[in-house]
Amino acid sequence: MESPRFDASVYARRLSAAAAATAEAGLTGLVISPGYDLRYLIGSRADTFERLTALVLPASGDPTVVVPRLELASFRGSFLSELGVAVRDWVDGDNPYELVSAALGGAPAATAVTDSMPALHVLPLVGVLGVLPVLATDVLRGLRMVKEECEVDALRKAGSAIDRVHARVPEFLVPGRTEADVAADIAEAIVAEGHSEVSFIIVGSGPHGADPHHRYSDRELQVGDIVVVDIGGTYEPGYNSDSTRTYSLGEPSSVVAEQYLLLQRAQRAALDFVRPGVTAEQVDAAARDVLAEAGLGEFFVHRTGHGIGLSVHEEPYIVAGNDLPLAPGMAFSIEPGIYFPGQWGARIEDIVVVTEDGALAVNNRPHELIVVPVS
Known part of the structure; x- marks a missing residue:
C-alpha cells in the first residue's frame, strides 16, 4: 500500500527552494540518503543501508535518484516523473558513487549530505567527489523550520x-x-x-x-x-x-x-x-x-x-x-x-x-x- 503524501506540487516547490538554497550556499549540490530530509523533499520513505540510495539535487540541473535495482519498488507510485527526477539504478558490482558524481557534473564537486548518511557511504563519496562534504542541515534548515x-x-x-x-x-x-x-x-x-x-x-x-x-x-x-x-x-x-x-x-x-x-x-x-x-x-x-x-x-x-x-x-x-x-x-x-x-x-x-x-x-x-x- 502506497504511503500517503502531499500533492506533487508541494514537493516541486521544495526541490526548487532547496536547489536555490544550495546555489546560495556556494555548493554544487545535495546528496540526500533515506531519512527525514528525503521524505521532506520528495515524499519517499525508501529505507536502505549497505547499498546506496540517494537523491542527488544539483544547484542547477535536473535531480536524480540513485537506487539499487532491487530497491526500485520502493519508489513505485511516487512522484518522480511528475517532479522531473531521473532514476539511475545500479546492481551489485557497479559503483553507485560514480553515478552520484556524474549527476553532479563530475569531480570535484562541493556537496552537502544529509546528517543521517552513514560513514559507509560518506567515505566512498569523498573519494569520487574529491572534497569532503558538509552537512545539508545548514542548507535545508530554513526550509524545514x-x-x-x-x-x-x-x-x-x-x-x-x-x-x-x-x-x-x-x-x-x-x-x-x-x-x-x-x-x-x-x-x-x-x-x-x-x-x-x-x-x-x-x-x-x-x-x-x-x-x-x-x-x-x-x-x-x-x-x-x-x-x-x-x-x-x-x-x-x-x-x-x-x-x-x-x-x-x-x-x-x-x-x-x-x-x-x-x-x-x-x-x-x-x-x-x-x-x-x-x-x-x-x-x-x-x-x-x-x-x-x-x-x-x-x-x-x-x-x-x-x-x-x-x-x-x-x-x-x-x-x-x-x-x-x-x-x-x-x-x-x-x-x-x-x-x-x-x-x-x-x-x-x-x-x-x-x-x-x-x-x-x-x-x-x-x-x-x-x-x-x-x-
Missing part, C-alpha cells in the same frame, strides 16, 4: 488526535496498575485516535516523574502519586504529535499544588511571549524566569522546547543561546518542567505554530494538574 499550510494542517490534526488520547488517560491511571500497563493502553489509544504509529510514551509515576526521559516500568501506581504522561505519535503523511500533561492520583498536597501553579504560570508566560521577531532564547527565558524568581530555577533542567514536524525533535530549539528570530510557520513545543529527584516531577507541553501576530496552539487540553479520583 517554516511549515507550509499543509504541514500546519497535519500538525493540527495530530495535536487534536493526541488531545483525544490525553482525555482518556485518567481512566488508565488506577492504583495497583503498573506504568507499563498504562503505557500499553495509551499505545492502543494513540492508534485508535488516528495516528498511524506510536512515536514514544512516557509514564513517570511518583519518583519516576523526576526523570524527564523516563519511559515506563513495572512500578505500580499508588494513591498520592503525581504522574507525568508525555506521549506522541505519527499522523499521516508523517507529522508528529507531542503533548505532556501531569496527573495526580487523588488530591495533591498543598506544596505540590503551589509548585504546579508556578509551573503552569511559566508555561503560560512562554506561550504568551511567542510572536514573530522574538528570539528562541527569549521564549526560553520567559518560562525560566518565572520559575527562577520563585526559587525553582534549579529544578528546570532542560530547554523549553524543540521544533517538530516529520521528526519529533528538529529545529528550532527553544533554548538559551539560540538567538534565532521566530517567523510565521515555525512549529515547536513549549514544555517547561520541574523535577525533584527521588520525589516527583511535572511538565506541561503544547505544540505551537507561530502566526503573523502570535501563536496557534495545536493542543487544547486543560493545563491544570488533573486530579484523578481514587477510592
